[in-house]
Amino acid sequence: MSVHFKKLALIGIGLIGSSIALAARRQGLVEVISIATRRQETLDEARELGLGDIYTLDAAEAVRGADLVILCAPVGAYGALAAAIGPHLEKGAILSDVGSVKEHVVRQVGQHVPPGVSFIPGHPIAGTEHSGPSAGFAELFAGRWCVLTPTEGVAQADTDRLVAFWRAMGSMVECMDAAHHDMVLAITSHIPHLIAYNIVGTADELETVTKSEVIKFSAGGFRDFTRIAASDPVMWRDVFLTNRDAVLEMLGRFLEDLSVLQRAVRMGDGPALEALFTRTRAIRRSIIDAGQDSAAPDFGRPHEQPPIPEPAPVRDHGGGDDA
């Protein structure tokens, strides 16, 4: 299905918003892009990057005449934003978002959506640990999943248009219930972030191991957690404030399992440890097979391997073959 919108309004222009702007423009999906931000500096940055056609600090102004409006601000700002833009949304427009939680969004935004506007919350499962308008790139969504959670009464044709929009940017799309989305994301995203933030915090406060040692010897595994724990603090604060029930339920499951594992360590139960560590390998393979990660080993190094820094030493013992 081909797709074209006359005016796309992006409310907020961080990593996701700027990537949508670049992808939608490059794929010819929109005629005009209007961008609204809360802060002047962010707006100036977006303008310098040439991400849109219209720039404003007034979200209501940005959505006028737009047939596609996507909230790309932190979820905590949605209620106020929805109240501000609600009266100015054009009849027939599609209103969507990119927030990491969906039931909360339905509650906060839904009440401000006027009749005749199709409210279809969305969540592209894509990102990097970088944030801000300059972090975006057109390929961010390629090969990644986007979840849409159409609200009651939305016309199938509008859902189809939004699905086509995301597919044209390279996404795969799945529609589901908002509550189910929140449960799926709690385990695949929110709990991983919570425990990554937690262990980095723990390591930061030890007395027996210095911070310098933690940093030096981070290549043993800790390093990978710091990447996740460097994600945008405000966005993640909002995730945990707004998906509390699903997060606490999944955290409970995680902690139950961790108690069993802790006991296996304490009792020295080798077979139980090996069985778990073997089982978890299979999931990794499935993720690589599904194209959601690369099988290339990660050394914490970009692209090329660096050369070994020191030259071959001069030998202090005689003879020997060459290297």
Next chain:
Amino acid sequence: MSVHFKKLALIGIGLIGSSIALAARRQGLVEVISIATRRQETLDEARELGLGDIYTLDAAEAVRGADLVILCAPVGAYGALAAAIGPHLEKGAILSDVGSVKEHVVRQVGQHVPPGVSFIPGHPIAGTEHSGPSAGFAELFAGRWCVLTPTEGVAQADTDRLVAFWRAMGSMVECMDAAHHDMVLAITSHIPHLIAYNIVGTADELETVTKSEVIKFSAGGFRDFTRIAASDPVMWRDVFLTNRDAVLEMLGRFLEDLSVLQRAVRMGDGPALEALFTRTRAIRRSIIDAGQDSAAPDFGRPHEQPPIPEPAPVRDHGGGDDA
């Protein structure tokens, strides 16, 4: 300091052993490399890869005449290996290893080391999630730290030689007490692996979220944990069996902090969440500044970004500017 050994014996030839073989050969640090394995298949693979000069299933045979012996087998096998090779170690030789725990190694191996042999346990903090002889590469240690824990009575000159050996392979080297090593690694490596294994196990057993959903939507953070949780099961079983006390102590700290965080989520304490999530960003920056990770964003994709898979759609609405 320049360094050269006449015969290097590698007992075990997985990721680390094969990388040592390749790096030591390339940098001209050794004259002859002898390789011993437990299984014939592994030995055949090492021979096909041309990793050494002498191949044997008999560890005692491998160490004869060697002035540097490095145990590169799973730590669980060290006791039996040390008993087998002890009587055959050459006077003046250096005996080392690459195991992830050190106090246990000192206990298990130390008792079999004859007088005149310098026992200097070691641990290169480097690796990938791949294992086996074919996973090795000469640059694995470049820019990474190697910890050495010289035992009592070892001559400084021997420690210096082993330090020089690792430096010549590109490592940075730090010497410390075995007990301190085990505490540092518990937090920087063992606990990260334990909780990664745990969450992947949890996700694998949920009823409310299908395995297929976990895999599809893993790009939200879960994916990063599966890489760690795909590490060698036997090696990691041995780590938890042999560094129990330090692991349980650090796990206790992690769980205390997690209880505080869980409470903040339950109470909806936004400022506490944001404060933690902001603090953890600083550690990430320190790790990048220390050269232990790349600042390049990780998309779970190798090297180049893939192109957006679908062509720009034909428009079904008129006009518009070009992309």
